[in-house]
Amino acid sequence: MDVLINLSLNGLATGMLIFLLAAGLTLIFGLMDVLNFAHGGLFAWGAYSGIWIYTATGSFLVGIIGAILTGMLLGILTERWIIKPVYGNHVQQILITLGLMLVLSEMLKVVWGPNQISASTPSYLSGSWEVGGVIIIKYRVFIIAVGLAVFLAVQYVLKKTKIGLVVRAGVMNKEMVQSLGINIQKVFMLVFMIGAGMAALGGMLLGPYSGVIHADMGMEFAILAFIVVVIGGMGSFSGSVMAAILVGLSGSFMAYYVPDLALAANMLLMAVVLIFRPQGLFGAKG
Amino acid sequence: MSTLLKLDHVETFIGQYHILQGVTFEVPKGEVTVLLGRNGAGKTTTLRTIMGLNHASKGSVSFKGEEIKDLPTYTIANKGIGYVPEDQGIFAGLTVEENIKVAIKKENEETHERLDWILNLFPDLKKFWKKPGGLLSGGQKQMLSIARAYVNENELLLIDEPSKGLAPIIVEKVMESIQQMKDKTTIILVEQNFMMASTIGDSFYIIDDGRTVSNGSMNVLREDEEMRRKYLGIA
Numbered sequence: 410m411d412v413l414i415n416l417s418l419n420g421l422a423t424g425m426l427i428f429l430l431a432a433g434l435t436l437i438f439g440l441m442d443v444l445n446f447a448h449g450g451l452f453a454w455g456a457y458s459g460i461w462i463y464t465a466t467g468s469f470l471v472g473i474i475g476a477i478l479t480g481m482l483l484g485i486l487t488e489r490w491i492i493k494p495v496y497g498n499h500v501q502q503i504l505i506t507l508g509l510m511l512v513l514s515e516m517l518k519v520v521w522g523p524n525q526i527s528a529s530t531p532s533y534l535s536g537s538w539e540v541g542g543v544i545i546i547k548y549r550v551f552i553i554a555v556g557l558a559v560f561l562a563v564q565y566v567l568k569k570t571k572i573g574l575v576v577r578a579g580v581m582n583k584e585m586v587q588s589l590g591i592n593i594q595k596v597f598m599l600v601f602m603i604g605a606g607m608a609a610l611g612g613m614l615l616g617p618y619s620g621v622i623h624a625d626m627g628m629e630f631a632i633l634a635f636i637v638v639v640i641g642g643m644g645s646f647s648g649s650v651m652a653a654i655l656v657g658l659s660g661s662f663m664a665y666y667v668p669d670l671a672l673a674a675n676m677l678l679m680a681v682v683l684i685f686r687p688q689g690l691f692g693a694k695g
Numbered sequence: 696m697s698t699l700l701k702l703d704h705v706e707t708f709i710g711q712y713h714i715l716q717g718v719t720f721e722v723p724k725g726e727v728t729v730l731l732g733r734n735g736a737g738k739t740t741t742l743r744t745i746m747g748l749n750h751a752s753k754g755s756v757s758f759k760g761e762e763i764k765d766l767p768t769y770t771i772a773n774k775g776i777g778y779v780p781e782d783q784g785i786f787a788g789l790t791v792e793e794n795i796k797v798a799i800k801k802e803n804e805e806t807h808e809r810l811d812w813i814l815n816l817f818p819d820l821k822k823f824w825k826k827p828g829g830l831l832s833g834g835q836k837q838m839l840s841i842a843r844a845y846v847n848e849n850e851l852l853l854i855d856e857p858s859k860g861l862a863p864i865i866v867e868k869v870m871e872s873i874q875q876m877k878d879k880t881t882i883i884l885v886e887q888n889f890m891m892a893s894t895i896g897d898s899f900y901i902i903d904d905g906r907t908v909s910n911g912s913m914n915v916l917r918e919d920e921e922m923r924r925k926y927l928g929i930a
């Protein structure tokens with residue numbers, strides 16, 4: 410029983426980290442038709458900058474805020490200088506964002522060295538609770554709580570505010586949004602910035618969870634995030650959280666019971682979804 | 696009578712295709728100007744060019760005396776031009792209410808009045824207020840699209856073939872609404888249904904192969920069977 414609970418919590422926590430990465434990807438794809446392969450780079454940059462600030466200041470919270478701000482800043486620069494010139498051209502987008510991914514990874518090694526860096530859990534989040542004989546690791550619960558809070562906050566903005574309405578409308582019909590007098594470029598930038606901030610937060614949270622961070626951590630999670638975006642439906646925000654939890658849980662359980670098949674299982678899941686529901690489980694676009 | 700919008704030798708390329716090759720017309724304030732022409736003549740492209748959705752490479756588009764041809768679409772819209780596209784451009788996943796809300800630039804007394812007025816004209820929209828736009832019938836979508844363009848205090852509405860694919864009784868309803876809007880705003884109407892066009896329109900321009908080839912007052916076209924046959928393929 411305690412194994413099942415722990416595998417579930419582990420899966421949920423990993424799922425939330427994947428969600429933080431996938432949410433931005435799916436919104437950016439849905440709204441701007443851009444597949445951003447550099448998104449994992451923002452995840453890794455969030456981890457490095459956040460852990461660095463955390464180590465320097467001694468405050469985990471300040472580290473988190475620093476990570477998010479770094480992500481947002483990189484997001485704005487990426488949208489401005491890298492993505493904007495290639496809107497509408499998928500081949501160029503893939504090449505340039507893949508290139509940016511490599512540059513972002515290499516830059517991490519230049520700034521912080523090629524070796525992995527250890528990341529510790531702040532004292533108030535380390536350790537565990539014992540509930541009815543089951544050991545529950547605090548930090549996992551913390552990640553799940555943060556992920557859920559981010560999901561609810563973004564969902565609220567999307568469903569209840571004018572800017573959220575504009576974003577949802579933009580996913581459906583960009584020309585019409587502009588014909589109604591809305592500057593969609595500004596909306597693009599905002600969404601890109603928030604997506605990048607979420608990715609950076611995810612990277613930062615992963616640090617203490619896995620104990621170490623390294624320059625290629627973005628790549629590994631980006632693969633899972635892309636699987637999630639496909640399963641959840643490209644452009645569907647609520648789809649991305651469901652799919653991320655699914656992928657997180659499947660990864661956690663498979664790693665315990667059939668470790669060799671953990672990634673393969675998620676690929677298989679994606680293939681099955683693509684065969685039976687090519688628009689994804691919650692596809693916003695046709 | 697002052698001129699609200701003026702196109703002067705407008706040329707537009709879509710990709711490598713030279714679609715508009717010289718479109719010239721004037722829209723007097725307070726009137727309904729009808730654009731006629733056979734399928735593929737360039738009527739929709741003309742409206743899209745005014746909105747900045749296609750870019751005019753030559754010529755000029757001036758609105759209230761100001762050149763707007765190189766402005767981005769949202770700026771053009773904010774100058775007071777509402778657009779009802781040929782495919783209606785409804786946000787399928789948004790409710791009727793949300794489709795209208797997203798369009799309202801600044802909610803105030805005036806927009807409320809306009810909204811009430813148009814909802815009285817199209818009670819169906821009120822009835823399906825919380826229904827996703829994608830589930831509306833063709834006629835209801837057309838009504839929603841018109842309502843959405845109308846709620847803001849736009850000085851000019853561009854309406855692209857509102858009768859397309861609708862049952863005659865619905866066409867009549869839609870046309871009646873446009874007739875009523877005439878008092879409040881200037882309209883450019885693209886319309887294949889000549890009966891409808893000639894009842895509502897004050898003046899007409901015929902576009903053929905990307906050029907304006909003829910124009911005049913609607914009365915003239917009603918009399919000129921020869922011209923109708925030549926450019927519109929109708930008698």
Ligand SMILES: Nc1ncnc2c1ncn2[C@@H]1O[C@H](COP(=O)(O)OP(=O)(O)OP(=O)(O)O)[C@@H](O)[C@H]1O
Binds near residue numbers: 710736781
């Ligand atoms: N995206 C495009 N790429 C290439 N050609 C296009 C494109 N859009 C329109 N055209 C061409 O431009 C010409 C004018 O099209 P447009 O839609 O403006 O005609 P229209 O007068 O509105 O016709 P209809 O009455 O059928 O709506 C047509 O020959 C059409 O094939």
Ligand SMILES: [Mg+2]
Binds near residue numbers: 738739740781
């Ligand atoms: Mg047309």
